[in-house]
Amino acid sequence: MVSDGLRCENVRVREVLRGVSLAVAPGEVVALTAPSGEGKSTLLRAIVRLVALDGGVVTLDGVDVTSLDPRVLRRRVGLVAQRPVMLPGSVADNLAYGLQAPPDPRAALEAAGLHERFADRDASELSGGEQARVAIARALTRKPEVLLLDEPTSGLDAPLAEAIGRHVRELAADGLAVCVTSHDRAVVQQWADREQRLGAE
Amino acid sequence: MSEVLIQAGAGIVLAAVAVVLASRLGLGLSKELAIAAARAVIQLTAVGAVIVAIFEVPALAFAFVAVMLVTAAFTAGRRIGGVPRARVYAFGAIAAPALTATGFLLAVGAFDVTPRAAVPTAGILIGGAMAATSLTGRRLIEALDADHAEIEARLCLGDSAREALRPSIRRAIHTGLTPAIDQTRSVGLVTLPGAFVGLLLGGARPAEAASTQLVVLLSLLAVELAAAALLAEFVQRAAIAPGERVHQGSTPWRSK
Structure with missing residues (x-):
């Protein structure tokens, strides 16, 4: 049984989003681009209900997300913010945050392209690129169906961005639905199966 | 002079010292200090009077x-x-x-x-x-x-x-x-x-x-x-x- 993935229909939020539609299927990487403005981040935040919708509907596997417990929704749809915040403690603490059973840190770190020796490092002392990958790994420990990445390469150099891109493509190959916002053409070309422009429906 | 007046007078003198000192140091605090001191004098005098009535009723x-x-x-x-x-x-x-x-x-x-x-x-x-x-x-x-x-x-x-x-x-x-x-x-x-x-x-x-x-x-x-x-x-x-x-x-x- 294949999931229906994530769908946004005619989503409106204040003056920022005026009727946006988007579909991301399992196994697919969609790049979300926009000329400028805060629309992309707002859409990702609206999908996980950090921002209330003024209109339209968001569905996950065919179910309106407003009918889901937000805590469950935010585990099934992992949002990695543009400047990820590392929570106090080690990388392993971050990966296990809020989970009943501590996950195997190795698997999550590997999937995000980090060596398992990172598990015991203090998360706040990592470089920006390492933190970006820990943030992805942390979202993956919740076993999401959809991964939303907000400008995941901002502040990273090109080889590192490419490496993260390869891992994201592998995650999609395993059935994850991925939506990535970026203003970087390289990200759009190397990561994405297709591009969707905001404000160009 | 009664002890009350001496106490109040001594306090006011020291408050005045604070006002002058603040002015000399150019802190821009003189006015605020003076108002705070004046309020304290008025409020405590009033409370002193009111409290007598409160203790009775x-x-x-x-x-x-x-x-x-x-x-x-x-x-x-x-x-x-x-x-x-x-x-x-x-x-x-x-x-x-x-x-x-x-x-x-x-x-x-x-x-x-x-x-x-x-x-x-x-x-x-x-x-x-x-x-x-x-x-x-x-x-x-x-x-x-x-x-x-x-x-x-x-x-x-x-x-x-x-x-x-x-x-x-x-x-x-x-x-x-x-x-x-x-x-x-x-x-x-x-x-x-x-x-x-x-x-x-x-x-x-x-x-x-x-x-x-x-x-x-x-x-x-x-x-x-x-x-x-x-x-x-x-x-x-x-x-x-x-x-x-x-x-x-x-x-x-x-x-x-």
Whole structure:
């Protein structure tokens, strides 16, 4: 049984989003681009209900997300913010945050392209690129169906961005639905199966 | 000249020294110092007169405590100005613990059930609760802004809004309680608090003054903690929006 993935229909939020539609299927990487403005981040935040919708509907596997417990929704749809915040403690603490059973840190770190020796490092002392990958790994420990990445390469150099891109493509190959916002053409070309422009429906 | 006039005169001279000193140092504080000093003179003179009447008519004691509570609520409420019904929250957070503790102390016989004992006790506890709510409230409002990215990160990992706010609330209550804890810890070594000094100057035995001060100080710990925790709970409820979301401190609270 294949999931229906994530769908946004005619989503409106204040003056920022005026009727946006988007579909991301399992196994697919969609790049979300926009000329400028805060629309992309707002859409990702609206999908996980950090921002209330003024209109339209968001569905996950065919179910309106407003009918889901937000805590469950935010585990099934992992949002990695543009400047990820590392929570106090080690990388392993971050990966296990809020989970009943501590996950195997190795698997999550590997999937995000980090060596398992990172598990015991203090998360706040990592470089920006390492933190970006820990943030992805942390979202993956919740076993999401959809991964939303907000400008995941901002502040990273090109080889590192490419490496993260390869891992994201592998995650999609395993059935994850991925939506990535970026203003970087390289990200759009190397990561994405297709591009969707905001404000160009 | 009577002792009262000499005391008042000496105080005014030293206040004038502060005003002149501030002016000489170019601090721009002279006016504020002068106004504060003048207010103290007027307010204490008025209280001195009013308190005589209060000690005679118990009903007036209740009115006086009510005035203290409302004033404290306005002062603390200003610190959390962005929150709707801030003054009502502050009033509840201050009044409930301060009055409960005053009632307890009177009920167990720690103080006489007279206006002369009850009004100052209530006043000290209300003052402590006001300080704790002001500090906790201001710190918490700042934290809702400063910690917003961290709060959203926790929400995104599946926390409820309450769970995501817990670290910020803990830190705010810590801040609010620090003066009370420091004061209790350093008493007798660094500071001689007001009740102790007042009783000694009034001719009480040192042991009596010390035990009175002790019961007040220890009560303040409970009152200030309860006040800070209550205020944090009120602000938290206002900050949480439907759908496990958290308002940002600087954004309008009424927004959806």
